[in-house]
């Protein structure tokens with residue numbers, strides 16, 4: 200073995216030592232969190248890893264993700280050549296993978312192809328980052344340097360691969376190598392490595408040094424996600440979309456509830472922050488960020504990551520110690536915490552399934568449950584829900600008054616019905632939304648659907664309380680409702696409010712309440728398809744263009760996207776429908792979720808105004824919704840833009856009721 204082999208051995212061992220030591224530290228930091236990384240349902244985890252990780256399914260949901268796809272796969276393919284170069288450098292002789300037979304030319308062909316593609320993808324990535332400069336890729340200088348270093352190392356690796364290929368002939372179809380050879384090497388190549396001599400030897404050393412630099416640099420850089428993203432997808436916790444897990448408030452051993460310090464997050468939640476690719480997709484889709492609030496979900500994740508890397512090592516030495524910085528206050532400030540609308544967009548778009556929103560809501564739980572600290576206006580709404588079971592503090596015993604003259608029965612009078620119609624607070628008390636409840640009653644009665652309401656026995660579902668962080672109140676509401684439902688043997692429930700829908704469908708099962716829940720969008724569509732009602736578009740008020748705003752809790756959380764559009768088409772005519780750019784899963788929040796409905800919007804511009812403008816820009820004269828919160832916010836948004844007389848905000852149930860005879 201020559202001295203050059205021995206030097207490379209020393210460097211390889213040192214680089215691997217640095218690499219694995221850093222991984223060991225990261226592993227321990229992650230394990231500062233609660234519990235362990237899940238190892239149940241292995242086949243599902245492997246499927247996630249293959250489809251979302253290696254298949255890059257979530258990355259390529261947007262066009263710019265294809266660049267990452269090719270860099271990712273190019274990297275794996277080129278690893279073949281990387282290994283060959285490293286092994287050759289470690290041992291005497293001129294090692295190649297030629298002994299693999301037909302696989303060798305195939306791999307050379309792939310390396311030539313992907314090497315070319317990766318160079319193009321990197322050029323485009325650099326152009327995008329430094330010339331187009333999308334806001335979502337902005338970050339501190341150190342992060343920009345990181346990106347250039349990593350991309351530079353990959354470029355160096357590929358150049359070295361092509362350099363060696365140009366000098367020595369390899370089997371395989373290698374058009375890029377041939378082109379470079381004819382430009383830089385007179386179209387000739389050596390038959391063997393010995394023949395290529397010192398030039399080949401120099402490039403090989405350059406190549407091996409780059410590989411080892413990569414190994415050392417990666418786990419210390421922002422690109423640590425190269426190592427952590429795939430495990431993050433593998434260890435993904437399976438959870439029900441739309442559900443905020445119930446806290447065990449009866450756990451007498453618990454010293455706190457919610458997340459007070461970073462040690463209160465689960466190990467998986469800490470792995471999450473280490474896996475952030477800094478792609479900024481979450482930030483780009485965040486309604487709070489887009490309207491000038493200090494909240495950026497990307498920054499939330501990166502700030503928690505920095506907190507973990509900065510304060511975590513001391514906690515590893517003394518597990519009883521508290522972090523040097525406070526999670527709330529030092530790391531996540533109040534204006535950031537309370538700006539979240541719980542729209543879920545950040546979690547939906549993240550290519551590595553990180554959950555910024557859930558991290559914020561857990562801090563809210565701690566603020567409310569441990570400190571009683573939350574925005575003043577929200578305090579009023581929660582107090583009202585506590586005393587009168589609705590956020591407006593209107594007498595509970597008047598909850599059923601809205602339908603006194605509509606011939607609607609209560610469960611107490613008549614429980615021999617197919618459905619419970621859970622009206623919700625807005626549908627019961629809000630004057631504008633009572634029109635929607637009334638329209639729905641007309642539809643149900645005309646279709647011959649049997650239903651009753653609970654009237655004064657109905658209570659708020661606790662959605663807002665839950666998302667503000669008042670778990671105790673949310674649990675009380677949920678428990679009471681489930682007991683009432685069960686006392687009447689309820690099996691099927693209609694809701695108009697997507698927040699009620701989401702809570703009853705996705706969260707009440709945690710209280711033993713399993714029901715078939717249907718939102719009026721789905722139900723109306725079904726009734727029309729079954730011929731139970733016959734909308735007549737010529738009768739509706741909505742003759743002009745209609746657009747539809749997807750409520751986050753209906754669309755993104757519960758995949759109810761097609762039925763509201765189908766209903767509008769049936770009632771207002773398909774030709775009258777016009778879509779907004781941000782729609783369906785990519786819809787833009789109205790700004791009311793997460794308890795924001797009850798808080799003042801004092802920073803930045805209006806979220807509802809932003810959304811209303813998008814709707815108005817389509818030229819629609821009717822902005823349709825299927826949610827009471829959205830209706831309130833968008834009505835304000837439209838009025839705020841001075842278009843209150845030109846554009847009406849209507850629920851799909853109203854549009855359908857208008858189109859019916861009688």
Ligand code: SF4
Nearest residue numbers: 485539540542543545
């Ligand atoms: S849930 Fe919505 S508002 Fe909250 S951080 Fe995510 S994108 Fe922003």
Ligand code: SF4
Nearest residue numbers: 475476478479481549
């Ligand atoms: S949290 Fe996800 S979407 Fe946001 S920057 Fe990180 S990887 Fe991208």
Ligand code: SF4
Nearest residue numbers: 623624659660662699
């Ligand atoms: S979740 Fe919202 S709309 Fe539904 S009942 Fe509670 S406050 Fe009313």
